[in-house]
Amino acid sequence: MSKMAQTPQPPYYAVIFTSERTEGDRGYGTMADKMVELASAQPGFLGVESSSRDEDGLGITVSYWESLDAIKNWKEHSLHRVAQDTGKSTWYSRYRLRVCKVERDSFFEM
């Protein structure tokens, strides 16, 4: 099965989360899985695409949403807030988060 998100016709929204990790797992893997599961259950969630991360590498996760309100609600979800706080205190040495409006897209399949 493809790991690509099945998104609808644009416009919709994307959150591009690019991160660099601190050393060691320290509960990160478990929480990351839990957050994907929880995000997937939120209203307005459309999909998520995540790359693997090599050592010292950049991690990129893009989640897709119906609206800015859906993104705001997810940002404020209580368990997600705990993860965000631990992200800053423990897991990430650096991250960037970009909220975007997807204006057009194209697909290719061999």
Next chain:
Amino acid sequence: MSKMAQTPQPPYYAVIFTSERTEGDRGYGTMADKMVELASAQPGFLGVESSSRDEDGLGITVSYWESLDAIKNWKEHSLHRVAQDTGKSTWYSRYRLRVCKVERDSFFEM
């Protein structure tokens, strides 16, 4: 040095390119490096973030641009067109390309 793109204040544009590869390199690695180098030299280019790809994994590359015109010019660049054609005939089993307007962003550094 951080592999994160140093982008200006929004708004600006992002192209999210998510792909799954066919088997074998077949010139892909060399062309991918060349395309990053060439893209970086185009007018309106702001930066690029790329994840590593595990076997059978998803590759995610996000490039950032000043305007939709800059994205259009890069799309139509003659060498980039050759790469796009070979991408469809040879390198990718599947891809999705999304053109987005970055409306806001936030950074964190430990």
